[in-house]
Amino acid sequence: MRVSLFITCLADQIYPEVGESVVRLLHRYGCEVDFPQMQTCCGQPAYNSGYQDEAREVARSLIRAFEHSDYVVSPSGSCTGMVHHYYPQLFENEPEWKTKAEKLIGKTYEFSQFLVNVLGIKDLGAVYEGKATYHPSCHAMRLLGVREEPGELMAHIKGLELVELPRKEDCCGFGGTFAVKMADMSEAMVCEKAANVCATNADLLIGTDMGCLMNIGGRLNKENKPVRVMHLAQLLEEGVKRGERHGK
Incomplete structure (x- = not known):
């Protein structure tokens, strides 16, 4: 292919x-x-x-x-x-x-x-010990209808505890040019999102859009919160490597 x-x-x-x-x-x-x-x-x-x-x-x-x-x-x-x-x-x-x-x-x-x-893959044989929460980005969820796929992939990662993010469907406040044009409102939104991430006590924040993750991760970093921010692809790849080592 x-x-x-x-x-x-x-x-x-x-x-x-x-x-x-x-x-x-x-x-x-x-x-x-x-x-x-x-x-x-x-x-x-x-x-x-x-x-x-x-x-x-x-x-x-x-x-x-x-x-x-x-x-x-x-x-x-x-x-x-x-x-x-x-x-x-x-x-x-x-x-x-x-x-x-x-x-x-x-x-x-x-x-x-x-x-x-398309590929019909949900279980990659990934292993990742940790507690994660997932932020569903607005455009993926609302424009593309990407709702179940990330969760289906993460559900098959052995050792990963997935905790639902409170008010997960709320925008993080980035929105590209929105964060520049409406900076005060954008900041208030990302502060609320970061607080909800912290409320889960998760070690990892996972997403499918680097714009959202950059915004939320920046806020978490500013507040000195020990949450690692990762794109879903990074989580899966690291998990696959750990799974291969675990298999050996």
Whole structure:
């Protein structure tokens, strides 16, 4: 199976280790992974700021980058949600590009979606002793409908105690440009989210979007809270390695 990695801006520039974990896990299950060098931003920051023409140009670049890919997999529900939910609207008056956008949508998946719904994998044989809580990011949950897949993957990690996050469906306050435009409100939201994370007494905070994890992790760090923040792909990869050592 040929898969193209859609790395996203945050993972590419700040959290490349997340992309590396995704690639190693896909290789483990027989996927041939490539990385189209043409890929850039999905256009979400421009779109959210009202610059639709600029967002449209960026979207064209992304469509071209993955035009010949069989599958496109991303460690971000937010960027994947932008493609799925807003690209048809961006090209509503351009039939040729709308068709190309719909083709991209049909083969683009958030990481946990791809593992569970395409590869049919829920149990990776991972082992991870610890107590974790999970933050479901807004765009993955509401735009893509990613609700069960992360939990199904974590439920099969031996030794992991998963504690439900209070008010888990509340936004963390990041929202990309929202955190800049509405800084005071954003701070209040992330403070509440961090307090809810701490209330679980979890050692780990797991998520599927680095924007949310960067925001919440930054707040936890500022408050000197000893909670490790990890993307789901990182947790699974570390768990697989521990499982292999445990098996030996």
